[in-house]
Amino acid sequence: MAASIIDGKVIAADLRAQVAGEVTRMKRDHGLTPGLAVVLVGNDPASEVYVRSKHKQTQAAGMASFEHMLPADVVQADVLALIAELNADAAVHGILVQLPLPKGLDTEAIIAAIDPAKDVDGLHPYNAGRLAGGLSALSPCTPLGCIILTKSVHSSLEGLDAIVIGRSNLVGRPLVQLLLNENATVTIAHSRSRNLPELCRRADLVYAAVGKAEMVRGDWLKPGATVIDVGITRVPTTDGKTRLIGDVAFDEAMQVAGAVTPVPGGVGQMTVACLLVNTLRAACAISGLPAPTV
Numbered sequence: 233m234a235a236s237i238i239d240g241k242v243i244a245a246d247l248r249a250q251v252a253g254e255v256t257r258m259k260r261d262h263g264l265t266p267g268l269a270v271v272l273v274g275n276d277p278a279s280e281v282y283v284r285s286k287h288k289q290t291q292a293a294g295m296a297s298f299e300h301m302l303p304a305d306v307v308q309a310d311v312l313a314l315i316a317e318l319n320a321d322a323a324v325h326g327i328l329v330q331l332p333l334p335k336g337l338d339t340e341a342i343i344a345a346i347d348p349a350k351d352v353d354g355l356h357p358y359n360a361g362r363l364a365g366g367l368s369a370l371s372p373c374t375p376l377g378c379i380i381l382t383k384s385v386h387s388s389l390e391g392l393d394a395i396v397i398g399r400s401n402l403v404g405r406p407l408v409q410l411l412l413n414e415n416a417t418v419t420i421a422h423s424r425s426r427n428l429p430e431l432c433r434r435a436d437l438v439y440a441a442v443g444k445a446e447m448v449r450g451d452w453l454k455p456g457a458t459v460i461d462v463g464i465t466r467v468p469t470t471d472g473k474t475r476l477i478g479d480v481a482f483d484e485a486m487q488v489a490g491a492v493t494p495v496p497g498g499v500g501q502m503t504v505a506c507l508l509v510n511t512l513r514a515a516c517a518i519s520g521l522p523a524p525t526v
């Protein structure tokens with residue numbers, strides 16, 4: 233029997249609708265409009281696409297969206313000055329600096345300059361440390377989305393065997409922490425792991441986040457496994473356009489797995505929706521309001 237497809241579009245739309253409802257209530261009851269500032273340096277076309285989609289969806293949810301486009305040759309001090317301005321701006325509750333930054337900029341120092349209370353990407357060492365310590369924290373959006381997609385299949389992750397392939401600061405590492413919080417048993421695999429197919433075959437939950445197109449094959453999967461594909465590789469097609477492919481060989485996985493996320497239409501959709509959730513949470517925390525139910 234073919235696996236079911238986990239529809240990230242539908243789940244993300246539902247989440248965005250919940251966020252919009254909360255925003256309406258916050259405006260009405262507290263006169264507060266959550267605001268998100270996105271900083272884009274240079275003109276990487278893929279980044280421009282994501283930033284546009286963040287801008288549109290932020291506004292559609294009733295939030296304020298502030299876009300800051302800086303030239304690729306901007307100097308470190310000017311980026312830090314902008315961050316300081318956004319930290320001090322009461323209309324801004326969330327700050328996201330689109331990564332990767334052009335060479336010549338010190339990414340670590342720029343992220344560290346963001347007020348942790350406004351760090352909706354969950355990348356500041358303060359938030360990463362709190363998450364690793366099992367404390368409440370703003371957590372990275374893609375891993376949050378992965379957990380929500382998983383829970384659309386499994387109401388509880390307790391005791392399930394999960395494998396996270398990839399250990400980036402933006403996805404793999406925080407995803408491991410969120411899975412531990414859900415009481416899953418977690419294996420962390422990466423480019424140096426031995427016997428990856430074998431490790432993978434033990435897992436009930438497979439998270440592919442390495443950025444290698446179609447690396448995870450059908451025969452790497454335990455029958456019935458839930459497969460969450462975080463990869464996005466843009467490849468040219470014969471008609472001169474491009475298309476996105478994930479880290480999982482989708483057609484093969486569909487023959488073995490129980491449920492699979494598509495690319496596009498899976499994790500990517502959730503990333504932006506969770507950014508709105510984080511902005512809402514940050515706005516509540518900064519304003520002394522109770523945490524939203526979303």
Ligand SMILES: Nc1nc(=O)c2c([nH]1)NC[C@@H]1CN(c3ccc(C(=O)N[C@@H](CCC(=O)O)C(=O)O)cc3)C=[N+]21
Pocket residue numbers: 281282285328329330331332353373374464476495496497498499500501503504
């Ligand atoms: N500081 C930072 N935080 C990020 O979260 C961050 C980042 N930098 N840099 C780039 C990556 C990439 N990323 C995506 C967001 C949405 C889709 C998305 O909406 N994807 C659609 C398709 C979009 C398309 O067709 O191009 C989908 O999968 O259905 C994908 C990828 C966030 N990132």
